[in-house]
Amino acid sequence: MSEFDSALKIFAQESEQLLQDMESALLTLESDPNDSETINSLFRAMHTIKGSAGLFGFNPIIAFTHEAESVLDKVRNGERHIDAGLISVLLDSKDHTTKLVDHCLNCPDAPLPDDLAATSSLLIERLTGKSQAHTLQSSDSLSPLHSEGGGDISLDDSWLISLDFKTDALRNGMDPLSFLRYLKTLGEIKDVLTFFPDMPKDAEMDPESCYLHFKIVFNSDASKQTIEAVFEFAADDCDIKILPPNSKIDTYLQLLDAMDENHVSLLGDMLVQIGALTPNDVNHALTNQAHARQTDIEPVKPIGEILVEQQVVQQPVVEQALKKQEQTKQKIATESNYIRVDAGKLGHLINLVGELVISSAAMNLIVDRHGLSDAGDVAASMNSLVNAIRDTALELRMVQIGETFSRFRRVVRDVSNELGKEIELKIYGGETELDKTVVEKINDPLTHLIRNSLDHGIESPEQRLAAGKPAQGSVQLNAYHESGHIVIQIADDGAGLNSEKIVAKAIANGLIKPDHGLTQQEIYNLIFAAGLSTKEQATNLSGRGVGMDVVKKNIEALRGSVSIDSTPGEGTTISIQLPLTLAIIDGFMVGTNETRYIIPLNMVAECIEMDSRECEINEVEHYINLRGHALPYLRLGDYFHSPKTENAKKRESVVVVKFGQDKAGFVVDALHGEHQTVIKPLGKIFEKLKYITGATVLGDGNVALILDVQGLIETAINKRKKNAALPA
Amino acid sequence: MSIEIKQLKNAAAHLAINGEMTIYTALDQKTTFSECLENNKELQIDLSGVSEIDSAGLQLLLFVKREANERHIKLSLIHHSQPVVEVFELLNLGNHFGDPIVLSANWKKT
Amino acid sequence: MAKTIMIVDDSASIRQVVTIALKGAGYDVVEACDGKDALSKLTGQKINLIITDVNMPNMDGITFVQEAKKLAAYKFTPMMMLTTETAGDKKQAGKDAGAKAWLTKPFQAPTLLDAVAKLVLP
Incomplete structure (x- = not known):
């Protein structure tokens, strides 16, 4: 550690001690305002800090403590009375001095940030007692801002707009007052703080240059983008910072919460999306970051930190956005357990499974026909495997x-x-x-x-x-x-x-x-x-x-x-x-004469033997009396005009089908039972066929037609109506 | 656009501004103000004739106020014209200058 | 005292629309059909804002802005360019010449009045 460094360290410790003493002295004074020894210690604190700061050339500290010292000198000499007001100003001055010391120790070469400079001039005005009314008010509403970080600003319902005009602004025809007047059309200006810390002294001051800076406390429902647009034309001639009201934080947090994961991206983009930032804010911060990277003085700060420092967004909003980003990253990480498969390959697999289902049906048929009882067990277990494969394959395509x-x-x-x-x-x-x-x-x-x-x-x-x-x-x-x-x-x-x-x-x-x-x-x-x-x-x-x-x-x-x-x-x-799927269904196969039909199994309510006790057909009025309920029906054989075989007067059965609320009965000759149906689309010429939605190949190589149950139920109901309308 | 200077007594002057206080007049007006600040201990600036004031004009008044404070010159702004009042109100600056602003009955207060 | 705005455009219809909109909002308006015409109308009156098209016969908008900025009485006057492109060379050229504000054509009256009000209220 060099001698200079160790001297700095002593200065830091000494100032901290002095400022702490100052605070307790001030608090003592509140109860006993005439304690001359305490007043003396206050004076000494400012005096000593000013003197030490002078050794290191810390001008901002010197300038500020000088004013405080003069005021305390007057108090010491009895020229000025100390009261609660002055004590509170002195307490603020003590806090401010702490910040000035921090700033000078941490970045001795950097110029004083605007907000610190502004607080300095404000406090000096308050200390010297000039224009107290206005400045008291503005410092009260603004001073929390100057408490580091920007995270705990007490501007609950107000935007805080900082305008730092560049020297050429006036020459370029940009009149700050015009923008302020226009701003007033968007809401209410609660307070304005005008300051001009770098306006040069007498001859140096160029009246055509702009030295004005403004901090505006603004109430408005307008979006950040709209407020920023007010200063659109001044963008080249002015640094604009717009801090949303604290009451907006909750809204932003909710928006972040609700943000679609697909939209989670770069931090800046996310904050722009929810309206907490404007694209300009982000560009500004990125430029700063790039600059810091080049100059390489200190470690490059993350973009979120820069945004908060620039006072364009509050800390909690940035934190929430970062959290969301992290969550999404994790989600993406778990998603990487998935394999992406070409849909075409999957389609091919499902086709093959379809063929497998058909072959397995064919095999079952042969096993049955030849009465191979020992092969039956093998076939049964293979059957259940084929079913499982079918279900799994179809599930692959489920989304x-x-x-x-x-x-x-x-x-x-x-x-x-x-x-x-x-x-x-x-x-x-x-x-x-x-x-x-x-x-x-x-x-x-x-x-x-x-x-x-x-x-x-x-x-x-x-x-x-x-x-x-x-x-x-x-x-x-x-x-x-x-x-x-x-x-x-x-x-x-x-x-x-x-x-x-x-x-x-x-x-x-x-x-x-x-x-x-x-x-x-x-x-x-x-x-x-x-x-x-x-x-x-x-x-x-x-x-x-x-x-x-x-x-x-x-x-x-x-x-x-x-x-x-x-x-x-x-x-x-x-x-x-x-x-659920377009490929394979569980079907129920019925037959009339030689033709076979498939009814999707989930639409089958029950099967009943015709002319049983429960079921009676009324050909005239065209309904089946099913346990006392009139059920519309269709004779599938007649309806599709399937060729009649002459071994007629087989026993007929009724398949009760349902679709939604509607029910109907299909009268058929034979019930063949459940059948795994691989749906094959009909060729072009059959596309327009009514009441047939597809076909399937049976194990024996024959074709069965898949019925459009919904359409057929409607037909049955209409038929029933027409006949019921006839005089009985 | 002119400033009429009346030397009241020793080291006290009365300045009456006529016309605009804008970027177009700021340079000339600053020269006049600077001279007056050099030679007086007390300045009275009559703003009743200010027909228009922009940011440059306002900045000039802020400048004069600061210079006067530093040199312990007693400065008072009097007879603010309506454009001046409007700007002071916009920026809440009335108290900064600390001079009483008398509203003429003719002005429509909005 | 109403503020005066000059509109420079070779299209009579645009001049008319702009004039009607601005007068309706309480401004005084001076019309000019190109840069030359505009320059000749600058003297002898006070204009608070100049709105100018870029492409015009006799003298284009950018030259006009440069020339106007040379006049003592107009060197600080705000100027607004009417451009067809949102970004690009023309806008930058306008800014370099001294027209810091711009408005993209085509525009509607409310947009115009908004842009104007940011610079000069009636």
């Missing part, structure tokens, strides 16, 4: 729907801005899984339905308030599993569907007749018919009358269905039912 859902946050945000509505998107059941191929295809219909809800469903804030609802509307996305299907619901709390309008429009378009006799439910479902849009004025989002029918078609192409429910004034719910 959570949450990611698709959260993409709509952006849609909702943008569209509601565009429409001038306030809409919140609520997401439930994001963890529900379904086949990736389904997810890909559901995106477009979902987008359309959500846009519809936003555009037609949710009313404008005024209408909502008038209807006694909160101004903010909500759209809910919900997903859950139900009997082998996934159900996706889009529910809004808007005005609901207007059935009169729909009917009027449908009649006008010739979709229905005036004496339609449709139920409310059926009327609502008309909106899925082509060429029907009830919105009087089409917007560019939706409302041209194409779309809902396309949505329905797209969903049906996925072997799904869509239905709508609505309560006027309360909202509309659209439910989409989709199969």
